[in-house]
Amino acid sequence: MENILRLAHQGIYCPAGDFYVDPWGAVEKAVITHAHADHARVGHKKYYAHPDCIPILHHRLGDIDSEPKAYGEEFQLGDARVSLHSAGHILGSAQVRIAVGDQVTVVTGDFKRTPDPTCAPFELVTCDTLITEATFSLPVYRWPNPKSVAEDIFTWWMNCRERRLNAVLCCYALGKAQRVMAELMRFTDESVVLHGAVLPITQIYRSQGVQMLEGRPVEEGENYAGQLVIAPPSAIGSPWIKRFGRHEAGFCSGWMRIRGNRRRRGYERGFVLSDHADWNELVNTIRESGAQKVMPTHGRTDSLVRYLREQDIDAEALETVFGESEE
Amino acid sequence: MKSFVELYTRLDRTNSTNAKLSAMREYFRKAEPACAAWAVNILSGRRQKRLLGPAQLREWLAESVGLPDWLVEQSYAHVGDLAETAALLHHTVKAASQDGSQYASVEVGLSAWMERLLLLRNLEEGEKRQWIQAQWQQSPLAEGFVKTKLLTGALRVGVSQTLVVKALAQEYDLPTAVIQRRLMGDWQPTAANYLDLIGPDDGRHDVSQPYPFCLAYPLEKDPATLGGAELWLAEWKWDGIRAQLIKRQGNIFLWSRGEELVMHSFPEIVQAAEALPDGVVIDGEILGWTFASDADAQQEMDEVCGKPLPFNQLQRRLGRKKVGPKLLGEVPVILQAYDQLESDGISMCGRPLLERRSGLQKTLSYAVSPHLRLSPALQGSWEYLAGLRHSSRERGVEGFMLKRLDSVYQAGRVKGDWWKWKVDPYTVDAVLLYAQAGHGRRSNLYTDYTFAVWEGEQLVPFAKAYSGLADSEIVELDRWIRKHTKERFGPVRSVEPVQVFELAFEGIALSKRHKSGVAVRFPRIQRWRKDKLVEQADSLTLVKSLVADNAL
Structure with a gap:
């Protein structure tokens, strides 16, 4: 970190290349790992991101100056050689590999290694220093097979239908909602009802060739029964939800691993379905990266840092403002 | 075990009473009587005797999963439930290939499993450890969780005894009151008892069996809205242990509201009951008591003759095999009797209160003992009672109970006939000093707080409180705590002494066991005083002065 990246006021900064990774303050050059709001903010002069990420950035941030960079395509920024590598988090999500001289640092951004039909699989990138996410860094977090989770969701939907209830499934509007719609294709070809926040992003996914169930907008005056409704968590308790009458509510998130949270x-x-790495994925990725220095960020960094140190891996927490619980 | 785990999962997944009822009915319909008996026992919240301490389990857990102790501790603090932590950690360390069907598929029924659990007691420590670790390693996630829950005591899944009773009553077409009565007392989970529980109503019952207690809601409106005061009976609301005294066929039983037999804790009450006629059941309150001297008694206007000791004194009498002469002298007890539920072996519950009270008065006249008394009945206008209520604190009572004179004795908490008309609680402004994550639905949130008051320049912890904040305030305070942590001691964090809260509590007494020198009763948070500076919090001197108010 000291060599290639350092923490500056606006975010994680690379002096050799004079750019930032996912900065939270406005900067000249920003390399963006993915389009979630805590990583991609408005106000930078130039955005470098994966081509699949850029339409989402435009949708969320408006008219920005962006430059697409394919996975594995090395580009020069100042003295730094930079490349993006698939992170498996959401469509167009990337890890950032930065080489200066013979030193390599990787910023994982958010990542996962469980399969996801809506995005490219995680690519392991070896490095000297690894800045890793640590959202779920306690060993109580291990994800079940997403296929079986999708089956649970489908069974629940059908069970609600038998009782003439709507099944309202809360998902993060970008990534999780589309992943669920893609996973459900194995069970049905019915359409689902989408909240206004989910609809446009789903259209972007579809225009990039992602196969998902049909999603339809909410129609005023329509009488819903036995439908699967996908909405962001904020919709719960809002007047919007009232139109679905009697319903059951489910939530798709890694946090649902803990009963008390639900x-x-x-x-x-x-439903335990996460776009982040679980404990085993974190620890394995750190080992396999070959990094001598590991800097966990956003999440319960203290436990991971201590665990790694006890495994003789040099680790230190990196304080960032990335979401504490955005799932 | 599988069908019980499935029942648990179904109950856990719904907030709907009807869905819970139908899940239970389905289970009872299919289950073996021996297993159903255990399910009744567990779901109605009867605590199993804890077979192992949590510290021991955590140690074995860390060993079983091969993770450092501190990481297991942190995981536990995060999850807020030891059984769930054990199940999740084992799930994590199992190889991916080991998920699913490879688990040993020897199905053990719930009753067989519970009986095996009870046999654990006879095993050597090492054997216990081996057995438990094998259970963890062989069980799929949900089953591992339920099994560990049963090992550590209670399995709470949003089902009350009332709901279990309702499910059984619906399934077997019996009145709920019959099932409820049959479950009272020391009900043992055996196949035979289960079959009795759901068998036709033949009116017979065990000699020791108490009645379900009638409970009251707090009165939150003007008592005048209850109608004319002449329709009501007022009694002092005693702060002791609710109890039922039974004498049938020459045997005496004393039950606490927790449905435990407490004869050995209160021998003087049992002795006093010897003189009662046979076939009676009396409802009342056990209290530690300061007997008034004769001279004082002369001056007493209202037949109370003395004053209750603080509750923490009464507590000393509990949980002992035998009460020694010293304690008998220091904390004498009485039963303040206020209702009679059975007379000549016949239930009086369906008779109006007025009639039950006069029966009670007659019954008590047989026992001339200072340990068995009639709780005074007070009558007068609402204004008179409201005035009298102001003297509650100095009398060591919590206010009034109001009971309709024509009311029958109902089972459980029923609105309308009985009300608690309590005095306003004590309040103190205190400073948040420590926080700890809660359990269950509050796991992973800092919700267990320790509060302090000033003693000179020092803040001295004096009360813990868990309740009273709105969910949104809990979340806000949790964030604040995380950002303003000074030190961590295991799961406990000390925070910057900045936040002031108004605490309310029902009683206060001197205590040698507390650092502050006082013990408070039912402390809870009344308000978050964001308007107050830490310097404006109250002092220990002020808190202690409340004891003085209360003492004489």
Whole structure:
């Protein structure tokens, strides 16, 4: 970190290349790992991102100056050789590899290694220094097979239908919602009802060739029963939800691994489906990267740091402003 | 075990009472009586005797999953439930190839499993450890969780005894009151008892069996809205242990509201009951008591003759095999009787209160003992009672109970006939000093707080409180705590002493066991005083002065 990247006021900064990775303050050059709001912010002069990420950036941030960079395509910024590599988090998500001289640093951004039909699989990149996400860095987090989770969601939907109830599934509007719609294709070809926040992003995914169930907007005056409705968590408790009458609510998130989290939020069903790495994925990725120095960021960094140190891996927390619980 | 785990999962997945009822009915319909008996026992929240301490389990857990102790501790603090932590950690360390069908598929029924659990007691430590670790390693996630829950005591899944009773009553077409009565007391989970529980109503019951207690809701409106005061009976609301005293066929039983037999803790009450006629059941309150001297008694206007000791004194009498002469002298007890539920072996529950009270008065006249008394009935206008209520604190009571004179004795908490008309609680402004993550639905949120008051320049912890904040305030305070942590001691964080809260509590007494020198009763948070500076919090001197108010 000291050599290639350092923490500056606006974010993680590379002096050799005079650019930032996912900066939170406005800067000249920003390399963006993915389009979630805590990583891609408005106000930078120039955005470097994967071609699949750029339409989403435009949708969320408006008219920005962006430059697409394919996975594995090395480009020069100042003295730094930079390349993006698939992170498997959401469509167009990337890890950033930065080489200066003979030193290599990788910023994982958010990543996962469980399969996801909506995006390219995670690519392992070896490095000297690894800045890794650590959202779910406790060993209680291990993800079940996403196929079986999708089956649970489908069974729940059908079970709600038998009782003439709507099944309202809360998902993060970018990434998780589309992943669920893609996974469900194995069980049905019915369409699902989409909240206004989910609809445009789903259209972008579809225009990039991602195969998913049909999604239809909410029609005023339509009487819904037995439908699967996909909405962001903020929709729960809002007047919008009232049109679905009697319904059960489910939530798709890694946090649903813990029973108390689900019960506290008042969801009937919690589906453990995460776009982040679980404990085993984190620890394995760190080992396989060959990094001598590991800097976990956003999440419970303290436990991961201590665990790595006990495994004789040099580790230190990196304080960033990336989301504490955006799932 | 599989069908019980499935039942648990179904109950856990719904907030709907009807869905819970139908899940339970389905289970009872299919289950072996021996397993159903255990399910009744577990779901109605009867605590199993804990077979192992949590510290021991955590140690074995860390060993079983091969993770450092501190990481297991942190995981536990995060999850807020030891059984869930054990199941999740084992799930994580299992190889991916080991998920699914490879688990040993020897299906053990719930009753067989519970009986095996009870046999654990006879095993050597090492054997216990081996057995438990094997259970963890062989069980799929949900099953591992339920099994560990049963090992550590209670399995809470949003089902009350009332709901279990309702499910059984619906399934077997019996009145709920019958099932409820049959479950009272020391009900043991055996196949035979289960079959009795769901068998036709033949009216017979065990001699020791108590009635379900009638409970009251707090009165939150003007008592005048209840109608004329002449329709109501007021009694002091005693702060002791609710109890039922039974004498049938020459045997005496004393039940606490927790449905435990407490004869050995209160021998003087049992002795006093010897003189009662046979076939009676009395409802009342056990209290530690300061007997008034004769001279004082002369001056007493209202037949109370003395004053209750603070609750923490009464607590000393509990949980002992035998009460020694010293303690008998220091904390004498009485039963303040206020209702009679059975007379001549016949239930009086369906008779109006007025009639039950006069029966009670007659029954008590047989026992001339200072340990068995009639709780005074107070009558007068609402204004008179409201005035009298102001003297509650100095009398060591919590206010009034109001009971309709024509009311029958109902089972459980029913709105309308009985009300608690309590005095306003004590309040103190205190400073948040420590926070700890809660359990269950509050796991992973800092919700267990320790509060302090000033003693000179020092903040002295004096009360813990868990309840009273709105969910949104809990979340806000949790964020604040995380950002303003000074030190961590395991799961506990000390925070910057900045936040002031108004705490409310029902009683206060001196205590040698507390650093502050006082113990408070039912402390909870009344308000978050964001308007107050830490310097404006109250002092220990002020808190102690409340004891003085209360003492004489």
